[in-house]
Amino acid sequence: MAVSLGFHIIFASIGMAMPFLMALSHYRWIRTGKTVYLDLTKAWSRGVAIFFATGAVSGTALSFELGLLWPRFMEHAGPIIGMPFSWEGTAFFLEAIAIGLFLYGWKRLSPWVHWSVGLAVGVTGVLSGIFVVCANSWMNNPAGFEWFDGNALHIDPVRAMFNPGWKTQTLHMTLAAFEATGFAVGGIHALLLLRRPGSALHREAFKIALLIGSLAALLQPLSGDRLAKGTAIRQPVKLAAMEAHFHTERGASLLIGGIPDVAGKRVRYGIRIPYALSFLARGDLHAEVKGMEEFPESDWPPVLVVHAAFQVMVGAGSALAALALAFLFFSARMPRLLLHRRFLIAAALATPLGFVALEAGWTVTEVGRQPWIIYGIMRTRDALTPMPGLVYPFLVFTTVYVFLAAVVAWLMVRHIRAADKEFPSASASAPDRPGGLHA
C-alpha cells in the first residue's frame, strides 16, 4: 500500500503542476509566435501524456486497493468521507476529457480553445489533488460524526470534508506538488543546458520551471508553519514525534538533527535552538509544548522515522528555498548569472530534492499518525483485511509499481534524447526563429 501511494503521489504531483508549466509555454507561443515555445509545449505534453496515463491507472488501482487492504476502514469511512471522493471523481473525469482534447486537438481546436483545455487539465488536476488530500486530512482530524461502540452515528459529510485540517494540509500538498515538479523539471533542463549551452528550448524551459518552483518554494515555509501550528493543537503526539520531543516543557527548544533514543526518552547529538519550538508551534516563546511522555506508549508513532523524515523534509525544503531566492534575485537583477555554470550545476543537483521533501513530508504525516488509521478512532491493524496470505498481493503490487517506475524513467530518458534531435530549438545555438501560428 505504502509503495503504491508513494508511487502515485509522484505521478499525481506531476499531473497537478506540469500542465501549468505547459500552459505558460503555450501562452507565450500563441502570444509571441516564437517556435521555441511551441517546441517546448509539445515536448512537455508528451511527457505529460505518459505521466497522466500511468497516474490514472495507478490511481484506479489505488481506489480498489484501499478496499482490498483496509475493508473495515473503507466500510466506516465511506459514508463519512466519500464526499471529497465523489467530487474528485468529477474533477478526474474532466481532467481525462481535457487531456484527450489537448493532446489530440492541435489541429482540431482553435488556438485559444486549445490553450484553455490545456489549462483545464491543470485546474482539474489541482482540484482532484485537493479533494483527495481533504480525505487524508480527515484521517488526521476526524470530524463530522460521532463514534459509539465501533459505529459512526450522526454523519455529516460536509463537516467531515471541511475538517479542521483541510485548508492547511491541501495548501501544503499543492505547493509541494508545484515545488517538486518545478525544481525537478528545471533541474533536468539545467543539466541539458550544461551539455548544450545556448539551447533556446532548454533555456526557456529552465526559466519557466524554476519560476513556478521558486514561487512555491518560498510560500511553502509559511504554509508549513500554519500546518505545524494546527498539528500542535490537534495531533500533539505527531508534533512531538516530529521533534523527538519527549518531555513536556515551557520555552521548548527546536531540535535540528539528532538521533532519538526511544527507550531512554532522550536524544543523542543534535543542535538545539532555545525557545524556537515553543515559538513555532504556539507563537509564544514561553508556551508549553507537550512531549511524548504525556501519551501512552501504545499511542506513539515510530519516533525515529518521523523525526528523521521531518528533518529531511525541512532540510530539502530549505535548500530549495535558498535556490529559489537566488533564482528570483538573479532574474530581477542579474539575468546573466541565471545561466552561469555554477548556478546551473546547483539547479541540476537540486533535481530530486523537491520529491525527496515531498516523500519525506508524506512519511511524516502518515507514519506520524500511526498506530491510528483514523486518528484516535480506529487503529490501523483493526482495519486490515482478514484475508490470509497478504504478503503475496503485497509483493505483486510492489513489483508492478517498481517495474512501472523503472519503465517510465527509461521512457523519459528516451523522450528527452529524441526531443533533443527532433526540435531545432533544442540544439546548441539555435536562434529564435519567427513563425506564425500555422507554421
Next chain:
Amino acid sequence: MPEIPAGGSAMLWVVILFLGLSLLLYCLLAGADFGAGILEIFMGRDHRRTQREIIDRALGPVWEANHMWLILMVVILFMGFPLVYSKVSTYLHLPLTAMLMGIIARGCSFTFRHYDAVKGRSQRLYTLFFIYSSVWTPFWLGVVTGALVPGGVGLSRAGYLEGYVWPWLRPFPLALGAFTVSLFAFLAAVYLIGESREKIIRERFARRAYLSSAAAMVSGGLVFWAAQKDGVDLAARFMGSPASLACVAGATLIMPLIWLGLAREWGWASRVLAGAQVTLILAAWFAVQFPTLVKMADGHDLTFFNAHAPEATLDQLGIALLAGSALVLPSLFFLFSVFKSEGAGSGEQ
C-alpha cells in the same frame, strides 16, 4: 426476493440510476476500447499496420475518459454502499487484483506504444501487453460481476479456498467472464468499421463483427448452462419478470437487424443497434437482479435498500453526481463531437 420498501429517499434512486448508468457506459465505451485490443489478436499479417493505426487513433483521445466510468462506479459503491464495497473487496480480493493488473498493463502499454519516442523493438512488447491485457481485464470484470450472483460470498470463517477462491472459481462467473470478452470484442468490431475509410479494412472489421457476435451467442448460451450448474435458474428468472423478458426478446430480435446493417454498411445505425443490444442485455440483467447487489452465503443478501449509506451521505453523493454530470456530460459531448464526428479522420499533433 427481498422486499422493495415503499418510499425511500429520492436521492437513493438518483444514486442507483448513476450506478447503472456508469456500468452501462463503461461497457459501451471502455468495453469497446478493450474490444479493440482483443481484435488485434486476430489481425492477419496484411493491413496490420493500417488497422493498428485506426485503433490507435480511435482510442487515443477518448480511452482515458471512457475509463473514468469505472472510477465513478467505485466511488458510488464506496460512498453510497460501503458495505458492498468492503465485502466485495474482501472476498473477491484475488479476481479484483487480477483485474487491476490488467487495467494497469493495458493503459500503460497503450500509452507507451504511442508515446515511446523510439519506435523500435519495444513496440512489439507493448503490443503484446496491450492485446493480452485487453482480454484479461474484461474477463476478470465478468468474473467479479458473476461472483455476486450464485451466493458464495462471505464465508470468512471457512478455509482460504472456501472464503476467497471458490466464490469466483466456479462455472457461472467464469462463463460470464468469457461472455464479457466476446461481447466487448463485438462492440469494438462494429464501432471500428466507421473509423476506416478503406473498403477492405471496413470489410475486415465487419467480418470480425460477425465472428464475435457468434462467439457472444455461444458464450451467452454457456452462461445459461453454467448458471444451471451453479444452482441459479437463470432462464426461469429471465422469464419470471415481464421487464427482463421484454429486454431479452429485444436483444435477440436486434441481432438479425445488426447483421443486415453490417452487410449493408449502415454506419452509425449499426453502432447504435449494437449499443442498444448491449444496453438491453444489461437492462435484463438489472431487472432480474434488482434490488440485490451481492448474494451472500449466509443468506443476508446486500441490496440497494439495506446496504446503503445514511441519508445525509446519499444526499451529498446525489448532489455531487448531479452537479458533476452537469459539468462532465457537456464536456464529454464536446470531446466526442471533436473526435468522432463524421469525417473526423487523422489530425493529431
